[in-house]
Amino acid sequence: MIKVALPANLQALAGSGRMVELEVDGTVTQRAVLDALEARYPALLGTIRDAVTKKRRPLLRFFACEEDLSDIAPDTPLPDEVARGAEPLLILGAIAGGGDG
Amino acid sequence: MSKVRVLVGTRKGAFILSSDASRKRWDVAGPHFAGWEIFHVNGSPADPDRLYASQSSAWFGQVMHRSNDAGKTWETVGNQFQYDGTPGTHTWYDGSPHPWEFKRVWHLEPSLTDPDTVYAGVEDAALFKTTDAAQTWNELPGLRTQKTGPSWAPGAGGLCLHTLVIDPTNPDRLYAAISSAGVFRTDDEGKTWKPVNHGLRSNHIPDPDAEVGHCVHRIAMHPSRPNVLFMQKHWDVMRTDDRAESWHEISGNLPSDFGFVIDVNANEPDTVYVIPITSDSLHYVPEGKLRVYRSRSGGNEWEALTKGLPQKDCYVNVLRDALATDQLDPCGVYFGTTGGQVYASADDGDSWEAIVRDLPAVLSVQVQTIP
Numbered sequence: 001m002i003k004v005a006l007p008a009n010l011q012a013l014a015g016s017g018r019m020v021e022l023e024v025d026g027t028v029t030q031r032a033v034l035d036a037l038e039a040r041y042p043a044l045l046g047t048i049r050d051a052v053t054k055k056r057r058p059l060l061r062f063f064a065c066e067e068d069l070s071d072i073a074p075d076t077p078l079p080d081e082v083a084r085g086a087e088p089l090l091i092l093g094a095i096a097g098g099g100d101g
Numbered sequence: 102m103s104k105v106r107v108l109v110g111t112r113k114g115a116f117i118l119s120s121d122a123s124r125k126r127w128d129v130a131g132p133h134f135a136g137w138e139i140f141h142v143n144g145s146p147a148d149p150d151r152l153y154a155s156q157s158s159a160w161f162g163q164v165m166h167r168s169n170d171a172g173k174t175w176e177t178v179g180n181q182f183q184y185d186g187t188p189g190t191h192t193w194y195d196g197s198p199h200p201w202e203f204k205r206v207w208h209l210e211p212s213l214t215d216p217d218t219v220y221a222g223v224e225d226a227a228l229f230k231t232t233d234a235a236q237t238w239n240e241l242p243g244l245r246t247q248k249t250g251p252s253w254a255p256g257a258g259g260l261c262l263h264t265l266v267i268d269p270t271n272p273d274r275l276y277a278a279i280s281s282a283g284v285f286r287t288d289d290e291g292k293t294w295k296p297v298n299h300g301l302r303s304n305h306i307p308d309p310d311a312e313v314g315h316c317v318h319r320i321a322m323h324p325s326r327p328n329v330l331f332m333q334k335h336w337d338v339m340r341t342d343d344r345a346e347s348w349h350e351i352s353g354n355l356p357s358d359f360g361f362v363i364d365v366n367a368n369e370p371d372t373v374y375v376i377p378i379t380s381d382s383l384h385y386v387p388e389g390k391l392r393v394y395r396s397r398s399g400g401n402e403w404e405a406l407t408k409g410l411p412q413k414d415c416y417v418n419v420l421r422d423a424l425a426t427d428q429l430d431p432c433g434v435y436f437g438t439t440g441g442q443v444y445a446s447a448d449d450g451d452s453w454e455a456i457v458r459d460l461p462a463v464l465s466v467q468v469q470t471i472p
Contacts, residue, residue: 009136009161013177043177047161051181059160093160 002033003088010048010091014041019088028083030062031074048091063090105427106171106469107435108152109443110139113461115154116443117142117172124433124447127456133172137164141422143209144171144469148216153235155206155221163205167235178235182206182223185242191225192254201225201245208422210265213272220291222262226253226279228291241291244277249296249313256281256316256335263421264320268327276330276345281316284332286345300341300348301334318361319421323370331373331400333363333421338375340400351400356387362424366449367432371399374426374434374450376419385416393434395450409453410444417442423463428470437463 001021011018022036031054038045049056054074056062061070065079065087081087107118114132133139137156145151150171156164163182166175182203193199204224212218217234227245229238244250244262253260261280268274273290276297283298296313306314316335323329332339332348336359339348352358359380366372373396379387386392391410394403417438427433434446441460446453 007160009158012135013161013164043164046180047164050162052183057160057162 001085002028002036002082003085004033004037005088005090007091007093009093010044013043013047015043016041021085027075028078029075030069030072030078030089033078033089034074059094061092061094063092064088103429104471105429105433106144106149106471107425107443107445107456108142108144108172108465108467108469109437109460109463110142110154110422110465111437111441111461111463112138115139115142115172116457116460118443118456122429124427124429124445127445129457130172133175134164134166137161139464140205140207141209141465141467142172143211143219143467145211145216145219146213147211149469149471151211151216151234153209153211153219155209157205163203165206165235179231179237182221182227182229182238183240184227184245185240188245190251191260192252194255196254198251201227203227204259207261207263208265210267213267213269220265220267220275222265222277224259224261225255226260226262226282228262228265228277230291243287243292244285244294247285247294247296249282252313253279253282254314264317266320266322266330268322269324270327274327274344276320276322278317278320278332280318281314281335283313283315283317284320284345297341297345298348299346301339302337303335305335319363321364321373323365323367326370329370329399331363331365333360333375335359336380338363338400351396353396353401353403355394355403356392360419361421362419362436364424364426364434366434367426367428368430369397369432369449372397372432372449373400374424375403376424376436378418384418386418389414389416391415391417391438393436393446393450393453406446406450406453408451409446415440420464422465422467425466425468427468433468435466435468437466439463 103122109116114135116131119128140155142154152168154166188201190198208222210220221229264278266276285294286297301315302309303315338352357377360378390412393406417440424436437443439462
C-alpha cells in the first residue's frame with residue numbers, strides 16, 4: 001500500500017485523516033498515485049493538479065524521503081521507499097509567508 | 102411564521118445566520134468549509150433548502166458544494182469550468198493579448214424555477230450554466246465571444262463576472278456585469294449578448310463613454326419593475342429605466358459616489374441602498390463613519406442611516422456582493438464588512454444591529470426569505 005499525507009484543507013475535503021493508503025497498480029509514479037488518490041476521493045479532483053492539463057497546482061509541493069519531487073516528470077518512478085509503503089508521499093501547501101492565506 | 106436565512110461567505114469559510122421573521126434573535130452556524138475563501142453562497146428560489154457554495158483557494162483552486170438540507174450537510178459537486186472551444190485572448194494590463202484562464206467562481210445565480218439549474222459568473226469573465234444540480238458546468242460562450250470580448254481588460258480585482266440578474270418576467274433576459282468591461286444583456290437566454298453601457302462615463306479609460314471598459318461594481322433590480330436597474334459603478338451611482346439601453350447618474354448628494362454595493366427595498370421599488378466608500382486608494386468608509394445611504398425617490402436624494410452603526414474610528418470596506426435585502430415588510434437589509442461584522446436592519450434601514458462582529462472578512466451576503 002502506498003501512503004500519501006494530505007494537508008489539512010484536503011483532509012477536510014476528502015473526509016479523511018492525514019495519512020491515506022492506496023493500492024497502485026504497476027509502476028509507482030506521481031501520476032499513478034494521484035490517479036489512485038482522485039479515484040478514491042473524487043472530491044479532490046482539480047485541487048492537487050489541474051483537472052484537464054494534469055499540471056501540479058503551482059502552490060503545492062510533493063516531498064518524499066527528504067527530497068522535493070514536485071518538478072519531476074509525472075511518469076518518473078517514485079523512490080523505492082514510497083513504492084514499498086515504507087515512506088509516505090507528502091503533499092504540502094507552500095508556506096504563505098505571512099500573507100493573507 | 103416566515104424565517105430568514107443569511108448566507109455569508111468570508112475569507113475563511115461560510116456562515117449561515119438564521120432567525121424568525123422578528124429578526125431579533127439569530128442562530129449562527131459555521132464555519133462551513135473552514136479555511137477556504139467562500140466567494141458566494143446562494144439558495145434556489147424554487148427550493149430554499151437547496152444551496153450552492155463556491156469555494157476557492159490560491160493553493161487548491163476551485164471547489165463547488167451543494168446542500169439539499171439548508172446547509173446542514175454538503176457534498177462536493179463538479180468543479181470543472183472549461184471554456185468552450187479554443188478560448189483565444191482578452192487584453193492584459195499592459196495592453197497585450199492574454200489567454201483566457203479560469204480562476205474562480207465569483208457569483209452563483211440559481212434559476213427562479215428549477216433548483217437544478219444555476220448560472221455561474223467566473224473570472225476570467227465568462228458565464229457557465231448547470232442543469233444537473235452542479236454536477237457538470239457548460240459555458241454559454243455567446244457572452245465571452247461577443248465582439249468586444251478581446252478588448253476586455255481586468256481591473257485590480259481581476260476580470261470577473263460578478264453580478265447576474267434574471268428578469269423574473271422574462272427568464273430569457275439576463276444581465277451580466279463584468280469588471281472592468283461593463284454590463285451586457287441577453288434576450289435569448291444567453292445565446293447572444295450586447296453591451297448596454299450607453300450613458301456611463303469613466304474617466305479611467307481613454308474614451309470615457311466607450312462601449313465597454315467601464316468598471317461596474319454591482320447592479321440591482323426590483324422584481325416588480327424589471328425595466329429599471331440601479332448600478333454602483335467604480336465612480337457614480339446610475340439608473341436605467343429602459344432595460345439598460347441608457348443610463349443616467351443619480352449620485353446626487355452622496356458623500357462619495359464610489360462604492361461597491363447597491364440593492365433595492367423589497368416593498369418599495371424606488372427605495373435604494375448604497376454604502377459610500379472613499380476612493381481611489383483608501384477603500385474604507387468616509388470620515389471613519391459607517392453609513393448606509395438610502396434614497397426613497399429612486400436616486401439623487403440620499404439620507405444617511407447611522408442608528409446602530411459605528412460613527413467614529415471605523416475603517417472597513419463593504420465588498421460588492423456583501424449587501425442584500427429580505428422579502429419581509431418592513432424590509433430587512435443586511436451587509437457584511439471586511440472587518441467581519443454582519444449588520445442587520447429589520448426596519449428598512451432605520452436602525453441596525455450587528456448579528457455577528459468577529460467573522461473573517463466578509464466577501465458575500467445573500468438572504469433567503471422562507472415562507
